[in-house]
Structure formats: structure tokens, C-alpha cells
Amino acid sequence: MATTALVTSEQYLALPDEFDQNGNRIKDELIGGEIVKMPPAFQLHHLVKMNILEALMKYLAAHPRLELRALSEMPFVVTEKDTLVPDASVITLRRLAPRKDRYIHGSPELAIEVVSPSEKATHLKAKIDAYLANGSQSVWVVYPDARSVMVHASGSVRELKASQTIEDPLLPGFSVPVSAFFELT
Numbered sequence: 001m002a003t004t005a006l007v008t009s010e011q012y013l014a015l016p017d018e019f020d021q022n023g024n025r026i027k028d029e030l031i032g033g034e035i036v037k038m039p040p041a042f043q044l045h046h047l048v049k050m051n052i053l054e055a056l057m058k059y060l061a062a063h064p065r066l067e068l069r070a071l072s073e074m075p076f077v078v079t080e081k082d083t084l085v086p087d088a089s090v091i092t093l094r095r096l097a098p099r100k101d102r103y104i105h106g107s108p109e110l111a112i113e114v115v116s117p118s119e120k121a122t123h124l125k126a127k128i129d130a131y132l133a134n135g136s137q138s139v140w141v142v143y144p145d146a147r148s149v150m151v152h153a154s155g156s157v158r159e160l161k162a163s164q165t166i167e168d169p170l171l172p173g174f175s176v177p178v179s180a181f182f183e184l185t
Contacts, residue, residue, distance in 0.1 A: 006033030009083045013103065031123050031130075033081040039118055044184075048144045049087045049114050051181045056090060059174045067093040068109070068170070075103045076111075082130040087142075088112040090170065107135040110170050114142045128152050137170050147182045 012030040019025055027038045041049075049072070056070040071089045078084050089108035096104075111131045115124065124141065131139045132154055139152040148161045151168070160166055165175045 006081065007035065008033070008080050009077045010080075012083050013077070027085070029085050029127075030081065030083040032126050036123055038116070041114075041116055044144050045087075045114050045116055047184055048142060048181055049112075051183060052112060052114075052140075052142065053088050055176045055180060056088065056171075056174075059171060060090075063171075063173070066171075069093055069096060071108070074108075076108055077103050077105045078107050078130045078134050082127075082134075084111075084127055084130065086111040086131075087114040107131045109135070109137050110140070110168060111136050111138075112140045112142065114144065117145075138168055140166070140168075142181060144182065147179070149178050149181070 007030065009030055012035060015035075017025050018028075024040070027040075029036050029038070053070055053072055060066065060068055060070055068090050069092075071091065073085050073087060074089055075083060075085050076089070083103070086108060089112060090110040091104065091108045095106075107130070111127075113124065113127065128139050128141065132152060137153065141150040141152065143149070146161075148159055149166055151158050151160065151166065160178045162179050163177050165177050166181075167175050
């Protein structure tokens with residue numbers, strides 16, 4: 001079995017973008033020093049991600065004093081060996097202050113991963129661990145096929161389905177039924 005050469009986040013970010021035969025950028029992340037390529041996400045993946053972002057943006061617009069921002073597919077240099085791109089995230093506005101850095105350093109306050117069929121469980125676990133060990137208050141792992149959300153926080157994991165509401169200490173008063181994330185119309 002061939003071994004993969006591990007790289008640092010600095011080396012990874014210096015690499016040129018790769019494109020497929022149609023000119024689309026090939027999405028990848030650095031997980032534990034390994035460059036992991038990701039096939040294009042399915043339609044369901046995008047629809048679920050957009051439902052989550054819409055709920056977050058509506059909530060954050062109604063709560064500007066929290067000084068939080070929802071982001072889609074923003075790269076985070078989480079550690080020296082982890083540069084991750086959550087499907088959605090929430091961070092404080094002060095972390096978005098214009099800087100010369102191209103990427104945000106550290107974990108988002110809330111990372112949201114929508115699981116694709118091609119995603120390896122070992123990679124997903126490594127990402128959850130990296131987020132939580134480096135500043136995320138919680139990580140939502142969304143399973144479109146099971147129509148469920150696993151909420152990971154330091155020392156706890158809980159699964160939510162159907163009419164159960166997702167809440168998060170970072171978002172006081174945010175309460176959305178999990179089923180709303182999976183509405184397709």
C-alpha cells in the first residue's frame with residue numbers, strides 16, 4: 001500500500017488550485033496532513049446546506065447584537081495539519097476584520113458539515129476532533145439520507161431528528177425543527 005506524503009497547512013495553501021476537464025475547481029481539504037479530494041456534492045447536499053444557511057442568516061439578521069456571521073464554505077486553517085472547509089459556519093464579526101491573511105485561522109465558533117455519501121468516517125471524525133480541540137463550541141454533522149443532525153460539543157453528542165429542535169448555546173433563542181433542514185421545495 002502506498003503511503004501519502006503529509007503536508008502542512010502552509011504547504012497546502014501554497015499549492016495551485018486544480019481543475020477538472022470542465023474547468024471546475026476540484027474541492028479538497030487538508031485533514032491530518034493528508035490532502036483529501038472531494039467529488040462534487042449532490043443536489044440534496046446543496047439544498048440542505050442552503051436551508052441551514054437561510055435559517056442561520058434569518059436568525060442572525062434578527063440578532064445583530066450577537067455580532068456573528070454565517071459563512072458558506074469558508075476555509076479555516078485550524079491547525080498546522082488541518083485546513084478545513086465546513087459546508088457552513090458561524091464566527092464572530094471581529095474575526096472577519098480585514099486582514100492581510102487570505103484565510104481565517106482557528107476553528108469557527110460553530111462548524112456545520114453536511115455529510116456526502118463519499119465521505120469517509122475517519123475523515124469526518126478527524127475534522128470534528130480538530131474543530132472542537134481548536135476553538136469550536138459545537139459541530140453540527142448533518143446526515144441528509146437519515147434526515148438527522150448529530151450535535152457535537154466538548155464531552156457530549158446528541159442526535160436530533162424530525163420535529164426535534166436544534167438549539168445551540170452560541171445562538172440564544174435559535175430553535176428550528178431539524179425537519180426544516182430537509183425541506184426540498
